[in-house]
Amino acid sequence: MRKIIRDGAIVVDDWLDLDATAPIPPQGKIIVPLARWLEEKPALLARVPRGVGVRLGPDHDPFALASDLPALALIAVEFPVFRDGRGYSIARILRQHLGFRGELRAVGDVLRDQVFYLRRVGFNAFAPRPGLDPEQVLAGLNDFSDAYQPAADDIVPIWRRRQPAPVA
Amino acid sequence: MYVYDRHDQTLIEERVAQFRDQTRRFLAGELSEEEFRPLRLMNGLYIQRHAPMLRIAIPYGLLSAQQLRKLAAIARRYDKGYGHFTTRQNLQLNWPRLEDVPEILAELASVQMHAIQTSGNCIRNITSDHLAGIAADEVADPRPFCELIRQWATLHPEFSYLPRKFKIAVSGAAHDRAAIKVHDIGLLLRKDADGALGFAVYVGGGLGRTPMIGELIRPFLHRRELLPYLEAILRVYNLQGRRDNIHRARIKILVKALGPAEFARQVEAEFERTRQNPDLLLDDDAIAAMQRFFAPPPYDPTAAEERDHLHWLQQDAAFARWYARNTVPHKQPGYRGVFVALKGFGRAPGDMSSEQMEAVADLAERYNFGEIRVTHTQNLLLAHVRERDTHAVWQELNRHQLAAPVIGTLSDMIACPGLDFCALANAGSIDVAEQIRQRFEDLDYLYDLGDLRLNISGCMNACGHHHLGHIGILGVDKRGEEYYQLTLGGRGGLDAALGERLGPAVPKHEVAETVARILETYVALRQPGESFLDTVQRVGIAPFKASVYAEPVSEERAHA
Ligand code: SF4
16 A cells, blocks of 8 residues: 655555545545535445545635534645645645644645645645655655744744844 | 844755755756756746856845845855846846855855745745835834745745745835835835824736736735735635636736725635734734844934035035935935945946945945845945945945946936846847947936936846836847837836837837937926926827837838
């Protein structure tokens, strides 16, 4: 099975990614596209204890999931290309406006040089683009040890922490 | 000015290490060109016509003498001994080697400088009023807010992959010298009816191929809520700005498509949420702490009593001419703001040699509390020179060809790098600027023409802000030939307007003659004391059109 990064460690992915039509297995954790979740909600809600996650595209409105969040153990946000920055805002909305506490996973064109920012906006899991060495991608999480501004992590802005101006 | 502590320094050094590794991986083939491109752009590195171009950030145009000296040393060591100041108050090096860039960044970091977000689809260098803190018409000094916005925007995790570049300008004065209405966000410091300090917020202004004047979406935003409001604007834009067409991707297109009222409504809805985040609110302590970095330097309260310069103003006509044109009043009695003119003497507007940078750094230390400012008109400013010292400063500037007494005149042109350096150019800018300068060398005529802004861009990306020139010149390509489209009546400021197109483009060698005809028309039509811009506004462009296109300047235009 493929390896992903979760909470700063490389782990075997224990979730099954389903498309719009693939049969839903009775057991195991599954991720379904947003449309399928909305259409088959009653059936999917019944298997919530076994693990259901939803996959959002970059043009999906995260507020569509507002009332469903307690049922969802995972939300995956797609990055069709790493330059498409919409998923960063989606993550902050899910974490900071909607209070989502489950696994927030970046999927698609997920590369080493973006994971530090992705973590700051609230992703705690990363499925690197196939072919990339997860170790290398993991290293990207350490590019910086600090940040200027608040985001979906517990960094206090530097302007609140720093030394006062030297006396002229 | 703002001074780093260990937090800032750590971040900047980690950024250098990160870019060093990214460059190494690119050169080793581990990163594709497509993957490396946005990374290098976010660090100000372009691949240009001849060589890479590195754009170094000068936050809101403010530099220390030590920093300017470092720029001089970098330009000498890694480039050809000069740099180019831009309309966005940054410095460009046109000839660095890609392999050297990590080293250049390390040298910059040693003086609290960097190239972060000087390009790329992210929040760019914040620009401001070059007279901040010294102008009498100021409501409040914009620089503490510029610095807070800079910090909020620097390495922003959410807004580093926006649909397109994003520019913010802040002004704190009655006269807008920061062109806030042609920025993605323009912030104007103002007080509400109760005397509370806050901002009027404009969005969706911009130049480029679809120039637009910004829309006022919030007449008053309390200073405390500045960052939550900016975050709301950026989030709406990040989620909804177009990503399918690079020419439709700026926020101005989104504001236009939704309509300013609907755009404002969506921003307000998001703002209702972002303002709940206490970490983003700027309490008065945080603002006061930042204001201390921009406190006035220790002026001599008796400075106004020393009047030595009055003697020189009477004795030395050249000095008096320079003083009248190249210095500005200061709110502190006995002080003046002194422009360092990066114009004239056959140089490209904004170009400065390493020797000149070092000379100005020396002057700043001796006479100006060690501070230098970059203006968006591609000059420098020594903002706090004692009046009695102006003659000595002038002599020194003169020695280094930095005292062309032309600030604010036709010769104080803005020009982008154009065909000489820029891969996107249709036509030259620098040679056209030189052609015009040579044609109007007579100072008396220049002074008689009065205040005049002439701006030149080498293509419709408008880096030379041609739309805002009283006379704007845009390079276009006509069947492989360099042609120039002229506009009249453009202006920045709170009554900003885009220039109106004069008529068909003219070939390169006719540009100066065309400008001459425009100016002759002005001189003939003006009322006593009326400026060029006022005359254009009063009479419209028809008379100018008539004089320019009445008879061909040369053979080829008759057939063009
Ligand atoms: S206006 Fe065009 S030619 Fe001039 S610097 Fe910008 S992109 Fe290059």
